[in-house]
Amino acid sequence: MRFPLSLRLAFAGIFENRIRAFLTMLGIIIGIGSVVAIMAIGAGAKSLITGSIEKMGTNLIGVMPGAASDSGPPVSVMGITITTLTYDDAMVIKSLPNVLGISAYANGSGEITAGKQSTDGTFSGVTAQYPFVENHNIEKGRFFTENEERTSKKIAVLGVDMKEKLFPYTNPIGQDIKIKNINFTVIGILEKKGSSIVSNPDNQVLVPLNTAQKLLLGQKHLGLIRIKVDGEEKVPVTMEQIKRTLRYRHEITSPEDDDFTVRSLDQAVDMLGGIMEGLQFFLASIAAISLIVGGIGITNIMLMTVKERTREIGLKKAIGATPVQIKNQFLLETLILTGIGGLIGIIFGSLISWIIAFGAQKMGYTWNFYISPISIIISIGVAFFVGISFGMYPARKASKLNPIDALRYE
Amino acid sequence: MSGIHKTYHTGSVQAHVLRGISVEIKKNEYVAIMGPSGSGKSTLMNIMGFLDVHDAGEYLFDNRPVEGYDEEELAEIRNKRVGFVFQMFYLLPKMSALDNVKLPMLYANIPEKEQEERAKQALISVGLEDRMHHKPNELSGGQQQRVSIARALVNEPKVIFADEPTGNLDTHSGNEVMEIFTRLNREGKTIIMITHEDEIAAYTKRKIIIRDGLITSDEINHSQK
Numbered sequence: 001m002r003f004p005l006s007l008r009l010a011f012a013g014i015f016e017n018r019i020r021a022f023l024t025m026l027g028i029i030i031g032i033g034s035v036v037a038i039m040a041i042g043a044g045a046k047s048l049i050t051g052s053i054e055k056m057g058t059n060l061i062g063v064m065p066g067a068a069s070d071s072g073p074p075v076s077v078m079g080i081t082i083t084t085l086t087y088d089d090a091m092v093i094k095s096l097p098n099v100l101g102i103s104a105y106a107n108g109s110g111e112i113t114a115g116k117q118s119t120d121g122t123f124s125g126v127t128a129q130y131p132f133v134e135n136h137n138i139e140k141g142r143f144f145t146e147n148e149e150r151t152s153k154k155i156a157v158l159g160v161d162m163k164e165k166l167f168p169y170t171n172p173i174g175q176d177i178k179i180k181n182i183n184f185t186v187i188g189i190l191e192k193k194g195s196s197i198v199s200n201p202d203n204q205v206l207v208p209l210n211t212a213q214k215l216l217l218g219q220k221h222l223g224l225i226r227i228k229v230d231g232e233e234k235v236p237v238t239m240e241q242i243k244r245t246l247r248y249r250h251e252i253t254s255p256e257d258d259d260f261t262v263r264s265l266d267q268a269v270d271m272l273g274g275i276m277e278g279l280q281f282f283l284a285s286i287a288a289i290s291l292i293v294g295g296i297g298i299t300n301i302m303l304m305t306v307k308e309r310t311r312e313i314g315l316k317k318a319i320g321a322t323p324v325q326i327k328n329q330f331l332l333e334t335l336i337l338t339g340i341g342g343l344i345g346i347i348f349g350s351l352i353s354w355i356i357a358f359g360a361q362k363m364g365y366t367w368n369f370y371i372s373p374i375s376i377i378i379s380i381g382v383a384f385f386v387g388i389s390f391g392m393y394p395a396r397k398a399s400k401l402n403p404i405d406a407l408r409y410e
Numbered sequence: 411m412s413g414i415h416k417t418y419h420t421g422s423v424q425a426h427v428l429r430g431i432s433v434e435i436k437k438n439e440y441v442a443i444m445g446p447s448g449s450g451k452s453t454l455m456n457i458m459g460f461l462d463v464h465d466a467g468e469y470l471f472d473n474r475p476v477e478g479y480d481e482e483e484l485a486e487i488r489n490k491r492v493g494f495v496f497q498m499f500y501l502l503p504k505m506s507a508l509d510n511v512k513l514p515m516l517y518a519n520i521p522e523k524e525q526e527e528r529a530k531q532a533l534i535s536v537g538l539e540d541r542m543h544h545k546p547n548e549l550s551g552g553q554q555q556r557v558s559i560a561r562a563l564v565n566e567p568k569v570i571f572a573d574e575p576t577g578n579l580d581t582h583s584g585n586e587v588m589e590i591f592t593r594l595n596r597e598g599k600t601i602i603m604i605t606h607e608d609e610i611a612a613y614t615k616r617k618i619i620i621r622d623g624l625i626t627s628d629e630i631n632h633s634q635k
Binding site: 004005006008009012015016311312315316317318319320321322323325402403404405407 | 456460461462463481482485486487488489490494496500502503504505509512513514516517518522525561562565
C-alpha cells in the first residue's frame, strides 16, 4: 500500500535528518515514559499499602494510647508516651459483646542474641490470642498459653526471618536466646506472613506481654490493643462500645478529652490512601517537569534546523504552497512525531512499571500493575502541545518570508 | 512593468539593486536576461516570478496590476500561472522524481489519481520515462534539472522562469536542457531565463542586458539556434 503524497512528505520531512528525529522523539519518549511509569508505580505503591492492611483483615479494631483527630495519626506516633492504656483496659474490652478475641502489645527494641549470632531487633510482648487475632499461625512448636502469659514465663516465639538470623542452621526449639541479656527459651516459630511497608511481622520476637512489661520494658502501659470482632458489620457498634467503656474507666466526661484513639482498618486504609494520593500528585509533578525538559529539547532541535527547513519552505512556497498548507504540513509532522514518540514512551513506561510490579509480586508484596489512561492522555496532550508550539514557531516565521528570502536563507 | 525599484537593507547598508527598470515581455517570447553578478538580474526575475516584491513601480501581469495581491493569491499565481526552474534544482532529496513533480499539484488540491497521470506525462515530455522512481541523488545534474522543469510544467503555467538553469550543468546536459526550453517555447510557453553564457543566450529570441540596476541593452536575436 502506498500512503498519500502529503503523508509521505511529512515522513520525509521527519526523517530527512535521522538524528534530529531521534533526539526530538527521545525527549517525548522520556517525558511520556516517565509520566506513565511514575503514575503506575504510584498506583502500585498505593495498592501495596492498602493491600497489606486488608491482608490483616477488615474485622479488626485498633486502640492506641493518646487522642487523635479522625484523619490524623495518634500522638503516640510522634514519640509522646501516654501511659493510660493498660492491661486491665484490654481485659474489659475482651469481655464486651461481639468481641472474638483481643491481643495487647507492648513493644521495645534491643540486642537479641543466640550463641554467637546477634542482631538488633524489635520484640513484642503480646497476649496468648495473638495468632488468632492476627491470623498468624505457628509453623513449628507452639505459641504460649494464657497461663504462661500470666505467670511471666521467659519463653519466646520467633518470626521466620528472625529465626534465619539467630539460628541459620539449627532447630531453635528448646534453645535459649538472650533479649537485653535475659534468657528466654524458644518454644515456637511463626509461619511466613510476608512483609508490608508498615511492618515486617516475620522479623520479630514475641514474648508473653507480662514478661515484656516487667522484665524488658519496666512499664505497665500498652502500646496497642487489637480487637477481633464477629463480622465486619459489627465494627462500628463495637468501636462505640469500646470508646464508652474506656471513657468510663478513665473517668473522661467529654470525647474531646479522650486519651485514646479507636480506629478501624477501613479508616487506616482511607487515611493512607489520602497520603498516597498526595504522594502520587507530587511524583506526577516531577514527571511533568521531565516533560517540559523534553519540550525544551524539542525546541532546541527545531531552532537548530531552522536553516534547512527554511530553504525547504522557500521551495514549497515558490511552487505555490499557501501559508496554511505549509503550517498544515508541520502540524502533520508534529502529530506523527509525537504520535510515534508517545507510543514508544507508553510502551517504555509500561514496561518499566511492569518490571517493577513483577519484581514486587515475586518478592511477595501486593502490587497491582495499573496503567492510568489519564496519564497517557495528559502526557500525549502535553507532548503534542509542546511539539506544536515549539515546532510551529520556525515554520510560521519561514512561511511569512518571501519565497526567495527563504530559499536563500543562510 | 515600468519604473521598478528594489532596495535591500542589510543592517545599516542599503543596496539599491533595481533603479527603475521598465520592460514589456509579450506572450510566447523567449527572453534571456544577462548581466554581470550584482547587476540585479536575479532580483528582477524574482520580482517578475512572484518570489519577491518590488518597492516602487508598477508591474502588470496578464494586464493586471499585481500590487495588492495577498499571500493566498500570490501562492495561486506561483502555483498555476508561472513555473520556476532554479540553478540549484531545489528538489526534495528524499522523494522520488515522480513525487517531486507531483508536489505543485498537491498544493493545487488535484486528486491523487490525476496527479499520478500528469506527473508521468510531464516526466515523459522531458525524456525521463525510465527514471521516474529514482531519488534526486540517483540522477545526474542534467536529469535533476529536467525533473525540476517537469515540476515547473506540470500545472501548465503560461510563463516559465529559469534562473541560470544550466549554471550547474556540463555543456552536453546544458544543451539538452536548452533544447527542452526551445521546444516549450515553440509549443506556446513564454520563457524568461537568466544566464551568464552567450552560448545559452543564443538559444533565445531576445536578449536583455542589465548593469547596475538598469537595462543597458535590449535586442532581438535574429540568429536563434
